[in-house]
Amino acid sequence: MKVPLSKSERQLLCEVVENVDLAPETPGHFRLTVDAPYIAENAAPGQFIHILPSSESDLLRRPISIMGIDSDSGIVTVLYRVIGEGTRLISQAEAGDKLDIIGPLGNGFPIITDKPAVLFGGGVGIPPLAFLLKKLVDSGKGVSVRIILGAREPELIICLEDFSKIGLKPDIYVESGLAEAKKLFGDKALSVHEGLITCAFDELSDSETKSGAVVYACGPIPMLKAVAYKSLNLGLDCYVSLENKLACGLGACLGCSIPVKNDDGDIHYERVCREGPVFNASRVAFDKM
Amino acid sequence: MWQSRDNIYIIVSYRITMDADLSKLESNLGPLALKTPLIAASGTFGYGPEFENVTDLHFFGAITLKAVSLEPRPGNPYPRIVETPSGMLNCIGLENPGVDIFLSEKLPEACKYGIPLIANLVGDRIEDYRKLAEILDRESCLAALEINASCPNVDHGFLTFGANSAILGELVKSVREVTSIPLIAKLSPNVTDIVPLAKAARNAGADILNLSNTFLGMSICIDSRKSRLSRDYAGLSGRAIRPIALRIAHQVASSLEIPIIGTGGIYETTDALEFFIAGASAVSLGTVNFVHPNRAKDICLGILEYLDRKNTTLDRLIGSYEGPHACETF
Ligand SMILES: Cc1cc2nc3c(=O)[nH]c(=O)nc-3n(C[C@H](O)[C@H](O)[C@H](O)COP(=O)(O)OP(=O)(O)OC[C@H]3O[C@@H](n4cnc5c(N)ncnc54)[C@H](O)[C@@H]3O)c2cc1C
Ligand SMILES: Cc1cc2nc3c(=O)[nH]c(=O)nc-3n(C[C@H](O)[C@H](O)[C@H](O)COP(=O)(O)O)c2cc1C
Ligand code: FES
Numbered sequence: 001m002k003v004p005l006s007k008s009e010r011q012l013l014c015e016v017v018e019n020v021d022l023a024p025e026t027p028g029h030f031r032l033t034v035d036a037p038y039i040a041e042n043a044a045p046g047q048f049i050h051i052l053p054s055s056e057s058d059l060l061r062r063p064i065s066i067m068g069i070d071s072d073s074g075i076v077t078v079l080y081r082v083i084g085e086g087t088r089l090i091s092q093a094e095a096g097d098k099l100d101i102i103g104p105l106g107n108g109f110p111i112i113t114d115k116p117a118v119l120f121g122g123g124v125g126i127p128p129l130a131f132l133l134k135k136l137v138d139s140g141k142g143v144s145v146r147i148i149l150g151a152r153e154p155e156l157i158i159c160l161e162d163f164s165k166i167g168l169k170p171d172i173y174v175e176s177g178l179a180e181a182k183k184l185f186g187d188k189a190l191s192v193h194e195g196l197i198t199c200a201f202d203e204l205s206d207s208e209t210k211s212g213a214v215v216y217a218c219g220p221i222p223m224l225k226a227v228a229y230k231s232l233n234l235g236l237d238c239y240v241s242l243e244n245k246l247a248c249g250l251g252a253c254l255g256c257s258i259p260v261k262n263d264d265g266d267i268h269y270e271r272v273c274r275e276g277p278v279f280n281a282s283r284v285a286f287d288k289m
Numbered sequence: 290m291w292q293s294r295d296n297i298y299i300i301v302s303y304r305i306t307m308d309a310d311l312s313k314l315e316s317n318l319g320p321l322a323l324k325t326p327l328i329a330a331s332g333t334f335g336y337g338p339e340f341e342n343v344t345d346l347h348f349f350g351a352i353t354l355k356a357v358s359l360e361p362r363p364g365n366p367y368p369r370i371v372e373t374p375s376g377m378l379n380c381i382g383l384e385n386p387g388v389d390i391f392l393s394e395k396l397p398e399a400c401k402y403g404i405p406l407i408a409n410l411v412g413d414r415i416e417d418y419r420k421l422a423e424i425l426d427r428e429s430c431l432a433a434l435e436i437n438a439s440c441p442n443v444d445h446g447f448l449t450f451g452a453n454s455a456i457l458g459e460l461v462k463s464v465r466e467v468t469s470i471p472l473i474a475k476l477s478p479n480v481t482d483i484v485p486l487a488k489a490a491r492n493a494g495a496d497i498l499n500l501s502n503t504f505l506g507m508s509i510c511i512d513s514r515k516s517r518l519s520r521d522y523a524g525l526s527g528r529a530i531r532p533i534a535l536r537i538a539h540q541v542a543s544s545l546e547i548p549i550i551g552t553g554g555i556y557e558t559t560d561a562l563e564f565f566i567a568g569a570s571a572v573s574l575g576t577v578n579f580v581h582p583n584r585a586k587d588i589c590l591g592i593l594e595y596l597d598r599k600n601t602t603l604d605r606l607i608g609s610y611e612g613p614h615a616c617e618t619f
Contacts, residue, residue, distance in 0.1 A: 011343045011582060058375045058376075058528055058556075059372070060372055060580055102343055245368060245370055247370050247377060247576075247579040248335075248339070248578065248579040248582075250335070250340060250582070251335060252333065252334055252335030252579075253333060253379070253381070253579060254369070254381045254384050255369050255370035255379055256369075256370070257364065257367060257369060257384070258367050259367060267363075269367070274339075288366065
């Protein structure tokens, strides 16, 4: 039997264009760009790529959300925080190295253009919102967009440049370090506050709440839970991008499943890597997570 | 470098011709004739389509589908997986949509690849397995049925069927009575001596043994002092278990006549070769699919290169273990 050695489309050896350490502004964070035309061609906001940290280790792949694409040049950008061995190994990749990447994977955000959009981002949940924002703005439908960013401390607020490139200033909420935040972000932010990101709901305009803005959120689970709760109470549609430990990333192992409500109030499980990572918040059983 | 030098060499050399002659990899697994001796392990490969455009599926001689039960099973709560040194723990809990959806949706999708499929059967009672086998016996694209008597992640798992020779024998016999499809018994390694269980399964009519399922393990978060998973114990897979799985395959192969599928931590060509030498007629790839979804291709090419280099055949390799290392000089 002769079998052609076909090229697999979604698993790619991608050349690293750059892998920039964002210290000192944002210590521990890296912006990685790779040459991946297939991914750039096919990616949607909210989707992720599944990166093999190193061909010389046994580690499982690590999922990182797509932050931007340039379909002309075939370049894909992600931004990640080094928190353990996997991201540490990824941070060691240098320009010219090849990274083994599968993508784009998962279901992204719905692009809803006939309602105002409010984007909530926390920590490394912020980068994928830059991609979402670009899609909303590029839709040419004149969607009104507000961006609200939150973090424990000012240095974890990232991607401001990327938002200002698109001409939008975010509202920023930090849990501590207000004075420093004001100094850092003064001219790049619409407003800077001390408090939890959910305080922003008190500041939403009538037009945003009454005309039924769509809330998009990406960040740590406690933040998503709180944003979902507030949004749903106001009767707003809310889409959250969830994180979980992944193994295959392809929907095969059922390891990444999270509890989702049935119509009858019972729950079933859906895969973060396949049905997600973006879920309609009203379906997610946050109390079971 | 994990990948052997041989492996790299062979990939390069076969790329030049852009196709590979896999006929030397044809292998007989008892009643099953496989195009390659590599099988995708149940629960690690979904139903096949998940790996489309990522994996060259034709390097697998067969694909074992995710476990199927009579009724849908929701699976275990979140979280279900945690990575551990050179492997992972899982407590998926046999989540599956039940046999009706398996037949109406999953199987037709998997069939279209033209690769022999193996259904992995689970149940709470012997009657469940028997009924499943009766239903699946009619499916022409199933090449074999695998009795999963070994899942560590459900309350009725291996303790009921996998750890007691008499009950295992009864289970296999009951399924054997209702089907003529090749029957695989997948055993649990979580026993003191697996040989009596292997004998019981064979004597009750199993054609093939799959050795083995995951090893019970545990992982504790030292801050919360809780398990990192939604159960106390979960199944360990991946490189970490390979030497133990290899020992088990060899113990059974050297104690009784029955074709064996070696399973556990196979990541490289050399791993697969060790299992063949120990007596396995085929091997399955599980956790490696998550890391290197196209590893079946590399391993097929690596085996071909080894057979060429050693001027031997797969048949001759199987069970050719030469015994303990005799150290002649110090
Ligand atoms: C769909 C998806 C998209 C993602 N996008 C991004 C992104 O754009 N940028 C980015 O920086 N990260 C992102 N992540 C998270 C990223 O995948 C993890 O941070 C990474 O896998 C950690 O790997 P590690 O080996 O470095 O750390 P590990 O060794 O795996 O973990 C180190 C420690 O951090 C904890 N930990 C691991 N993952 C998380 C997590 N997600 N949240 C909280 N604690 C965690 C572990 O329990 C452990 O204690 C995403 C995750 C998912 C599922
Ligand atoms: C996420 C996951 C799910 C699994 N699900 C099943 C299953 O449904 N049925 C089964 O018989 N084995 C199941 N297994 C066990 C594998 O088929 C295999 O026996 C085991 O993982 C050891 O091989 P490996 O080290 O190559 O992964 C599962 C393993 C993993 C990691
Ligand atoms: S990570 Fe395997 S199903 Fe999602």
